[in-house]
Amino acid sequence: MPDRAPRPVDRQLPTEESKDLLALVRDIIEREIVPVAAEEEAAGHFPRENFSLLSESGLLGLPYDSEHGGGDQPYEVYLQVLEELGAARLTVGLGVSVHSLACHALASYGTADQQAKHLPAMLGGGLLGAYCLSEPASGSDAASLRTRAVRDGDDWVITGTKAWITHGGVADFYTVLARTGGEGAGGISAFLVPGDAEGLTAAAPEKKMGMNGSPTAQLHFDGVRIGDDRRIGDEGQGFAIALSALDSGRLGIAACAVGVAQAALDEAVEYATGRLQFGRPIADFQGLRFMLADMATRIEAGRALYLAAARLRDAGLPFSRQAAMAKLFCTDAAMQVTTDAVQVLGGYGYTADFPVERYMREAKVLQIVEGTNQIQRMVIARHLAGPETR
Structure with a gap:
């Protein structure tokens, strides 16, 4: 369908x-x-x-x-x-x-x-980009990344592997975070790497449960040489640049999540008002009516949350906490709404003849990308109670 x-x-x-x-x-x-x-x-x-x-x-x-x-x-x-x-x-x-x-x-x-x-x-100009922060051994703990950039005269030579890269292998440019100094967040710098750079190769795309049209792949940097004019910001500033980008990126994920949830709700309402059981539309039954009402409420709340965070950003005000809240709430809401949409459609919802099963599979990844929702909770808690004690 x-x-x-x-x-x-x-x-x-x-x-x-x-x-x-x-x-x-x-x-x-x-x-x-x-x-x-x-x-x-x-x-x-x-x-x-x-x-x-x-x-x-x-x-x-x-x-x-x-x-x-x-x-x-x-x-x-x-x-x-x-x-x-x-x-x-x-x-x-x-x-x-x-x-x-x-x-x-x-x-x-x-x-x-x-x-x-x-x-x-x-x-x-028609180019398409990708963002390279995660690695096989450093996902949520991004400050422990191992990909290294070593200065060689006026150039940098990048070696390492990045993982879970959306548009990996098809992007025209990559924003790459690599270690240029010692351990920890202070030793990371940012680089702009062209997609056709010599020594840059992509592994076969990951086989995923959803978003099959979007390639996600590891990228291998085997002595990729770029000029110092492609270093972004100061040496050692990369991790701060990455965190700044993620605050904005999380709002993008929140908005996409609300979109998926809205599409699922639209499909559920269309089906419930047209499907007859016991001589009347199933939307007449209170159990389903309440489910649709809860779905719609989650969507409206999520939309209000991401828009409120966006307005803070547009006003030049701090929005990191609100971005984490929006990403957390909207993606959890999308998972719940899409699951409920499958339930509304019953057996049809479990088939590929209707799109709600695809929405449910796609919603799951939104709870993971750009910082898992467990990481979002940590970010929010740090704003409320300060850093964790050791």
Whole structure:
């Protein structure tokens, strides 16, 4: 059964320009993404053509400055675009979020020369990015990463392996965190590595339970040589750059999660109002009505939470705690809502003939990426009670 375009959601958009922007996004979704989403996900097709179209339409650099090809949009608007894309096809919505994450380091910490040289192509020139922090032995404990960059004259030589890289093997550039000094967070630096760099290879994509159209792969850096002009920020500043990017990236995951949950709710309501049992729609039965009401409430609460965090970010105020809360709540809500949607559809929900089983499988990864939800709870608790005592 093909997917349906997401039902319009009442959006809190600040300008007429942003309303026109969302109308453009919905048009692209209805014409180019939704009609083939189910088929392409089942086939494991990576929709590079969708990302190319989004780039041509000015939608891959929305939260960045127009001086370098961005869209000058506040995060409040950008995240609502992500929600729409996530509802249509998570492979695309999450892919845009990852691309934005990969651009963050250069846009926020790069020199004026670096930004002028690289950002236009990254934000609006058809390129697609990936973010390389995790490793086989350092996921949540990112400060213990082992990939090393060694200075050789005016160059750096990078050696090591990165893991769980969204767009691994298909990205045009990678923002890479590597160790340039001693142990711990203070010995890490950030680099911009071209996707075709000599010595950079990708392993076969991971076989996952969901998001089959989005390649996730290990990347091997075998003496990859890049110039010092591709180091972003100061030596040893990389971990701080990574944490800054993750605060924003977590909001992207939260928005995508709300999108998936909304798509599942729409499907559940459509089915419940049309499915007759005992002579009337199953939506008439109180057990199901209450379930739908709880699903809708979780979605509205999650949307309000990520938008509140986005407005703090747009105002230049601290938002790290709220970003962790939004990521935690929205992704847990998506898992619950999609599971309930499968239950509403009963046996049909357990088949691939309806998209809710795919939504449930996709929702699970959102509780894991960009910091597991257990890590989010630790972040929130640290804001409340300070660091853990040893």
